[in-house]
Amino acid sequence: MDVFSVSTNVDTYVTGFLWILKLTVAGAIGAVVIGVLLAAMRVSPVPVLRGFGTAWVNTFRNTPLTLIIFFCYFGLYAALGFSASDNIDLNNYWLGVIGLSVYTAAFVCEAVRAGINTVPAGQAEAARAIGMSFRQTLSIVILPQAGRAVVAPLGSILIALCKNSTIVGTIGLAESSSAMKALINANGDAVIPIFLAFAGTFAIVLIPTGYLFGWLANRLAVKR
Amino acid sequence: MSADAVLYDHPGPRAKLRNLILTIIFGIGLLALLWWIYTKFDQKGQWAGQLWKPFTSASTWTDYILPGLGYTVGAAAVAMVLSLIFGLVFAVGRLSEHWWLSVPSGVVVEFFRAVPLLLLMFFIFFGVPFLTQKPMSTFWAVVLALTLYNGSVLAEAFRAGVKSVARGQSEAAYAIGMRKSQVMQSVLIPQAARAMLPVIVSQLVVLVKDTALGYIISYNELIQLGINNLSANFGNVVQAAIVVAIIFIIVNASLTTVAGWLERRTRRSGRAPRATGLPVPAGAVQTGEAAAGTF
Numbered sequence: 398m399d400v401f402s403v404s405t406n407v408d409t410y411v412t413g414f415l416w417i418l419k420l421t422v423a424g425a426i427g428a429v430v431i432g433v434l435l436a437a438m439r440v441s442p443v444p445v446l447r448g449f450g451t452a453w454v455n456t457f458r459n460t461p462l463t464l465i466i467f468f469c470y471f472g473l474y475a476a477l478g479f480s481a482s483d484n485i486d487l488n489n490y491w492l493g494v495i496g497l498s499v500y501t502a503a504f505v506c507e508a509v510r511a512g513i514n515t516v517p518a519g520q521a522e523a524a525r526a527i528g529m530s531f532r533q534t535l536s537i538v539i540l541p542q543a544g545r546a547v548v549a550p551l552g553s554i555l556i557a558l559c560k561n562s563t564i565v566g567t568i569g570l571a572e573s574s575s576a577m578k579a580l581i582n583a584n585g586d587a588v589i590p591i592f593l594a595f596a597g598t599f600a601i602v603l604i605p606t607g608y609l610f611g612w613l614a615n616r617l618a619v620k621r
Numbered sequence: 622m623s624a625d626a627v628l629y630d631h632p633g634p635r636a637k638l639r640n641l642i643l644t645i646i647f648g649i650g651l652l653a654l655l656w657w658i659y660t661k662f663d664q665k666g667q668w669a670g671q672l673w674k675p676f677t678s679a680s681t682w683t684d685y686i687l688p689g690l691g692y693t694v695g696a697a698a699v700a701m702v703l704s705l706i707f708g709l710v711f712a713v714g715r716l717s718e719h720w721w722l723s724v725p726s727g728v729v730v731e732f733f734r735a736v737p738l739l740l741l742m743f744f745i746f747f748g749v750p751f752l753t754q755k756p757m758s759t760f761w762a763v764v765l766a767l768t769l770y771n772g773s774v775l776a777e778a779f780r781a782g783v784k785s786v787a788r789g790q791s792e793a794a795y796a797i798g799m800r801k802s803q804v805m806q807s808v809l810i811p812q813a814a815r816a817m818l819p820v821i822v823s824q825l826v827v828l829v830k831d832t833a834l835g836y837i838i839s840y841n842e843l844i845q846l847g848i849n850n851l852s853a854n855f856g857n858v859v860q861a862a863i864v865v866a867i868i869f870i871i872v873n874a875s876l877t878t879v880a881g882w883l884e885r886r887t888r889r890s891g892r893a894p895r896a897t898g899l900p901v902p903a904g905a906v907q908t909g910e911a912a913a914g915t916f
């Protein structure tokens with residue numbers, strides 16, 4: 398693979414994957430935090446919160462991520478003037494993280510809600526019977542038990558998040574897909590090795606991760 | 622838990638007051654956010670009538686938005702048909718007892734499920750022309766990438782569906798002397814397919830959303846025509862993006878509703894009444910229909 402003996406090409410490749418890693422980590426934290434909050438809102442006793450949660454999920458689950466990232470750039474940054482940093486790359490990075498978190502949070506919310514539904518009703522009834530408030534019921538009794546059923550769908554959502562973070566390249570961040578496009582256009586004779594390098598890295602990281610989450614879900618599954 | 626009302630008591634006077642206060646605080650916060658967005662848009666002149674007027678004229682719709690929607694749905698439909706074929710072939714291949722069929726099928730399916738769709742599209746659109754010395758049309762780049770990815774997802778779904786058919790079915794088929802291919806073809810796949818119908822429709826939703834990636838390689842789908850070309854003519858990027866987002870939400874929400882209706886229908890008509898030779902009490906069949914009527 399002569400194309401990867403040129404050090405600038407290797408730099409492009411490594412930078413691309415570092416951006417993907419940063420996007421995935423920040424996006425995952427944001428998505429899980431917002432998603433759990435949204436799930437709590439959707440089962441809460443306040444109707445406005447329930448409506449807000451439902452509206453959020455229905456809007457962001459049915460819109461393509463490409464359009465959401467587009468909105469982050471043209472709507473948040475250009476029209477609303479929201480700027481996270483003066484460095485263009487960092488700014489695009491945070492816009493991408495916001496778009497990814499907001500989109501993935503809708504899926505996390507649905508997964509957490511499905512997990513909440515697997516917890517037997519007797520748990521919540523017992524919690525209420527000893528006088529726990531809604532917040533205490535959710536945080537002390539329900540969510541920890543729901544977590545065991547949430548691991549499997551959460552795993553596939555996080556793997557999808559890692560793959561979706563390549564879309565942030567459309568607003569100018571030099572991540573993996575943009576790096577691969579640049580390398581292919583510059584080295585037309587080494588197309589297959591370049592593709593195998595990029596796709597192979599994703600496959601080597603994500604396929605074992607998928608199996609790991611499957612094993613974890615099996616370990617944590619509750620036999621009912 | 623079936624009813625969320627299990628998580629909190631029926632609200633008494635204090636809870637009602639607390640809910641009211643929370644509603645007011647959250648409502649004010651939401652309104653403040655919307656007001657901030659409104660004023661920011663106003664500062665940049667985004668509420669100007671001329672930016673929104675193009676959407677009232679029919680030519681905007683027939684020149685940009687409807688053709689874009691047509692190309693999006695067209696690519697999704699072609700990709701759906703091809704993915705179904707791909708998924709069926711590789712699911713059967715992975716379930717085969719010959720290792721030289723099941724291992725390569727497994728490798729292909731796992732590989733295409735792990736590679737990001739955008740990477741596949743870039744490779745097919747930018748890379749393959751270097752190999753074949755011929756330009757690649759954007760339509761086929763989008764459709765092939767979607768087929769490879771969604772076909773792999775559907776292959777896994779079909780495999781799960783075939784494994785979920787009751788074991789007695791295949792055991793009985795083998796017991797009356799059917800070969801593996803006959804068992805697959807006549808017994809397992811028809812039953813798996815009926816259960817997989819809602820999964821297929823929800824994958825269609827994913828397909829429609831993923832055709833939006835075609836915008837990145839300049840395929841003339843809804844985002845390209847409805848936002849880029851439209852705003853190039855009228856200068857209203859954000860407005861066009863909002864309208865296109867609403868169209869996407871409507872299309873995908875309808876498809877999701879159809880998927881949910883299909884799932885309820887297949888769950889309801891699960892088992893046919895057994896022909897035992899005894900007169901079936903009229904109530905038994907009716908209750909199924911009556912319960913269905915309440916949905």
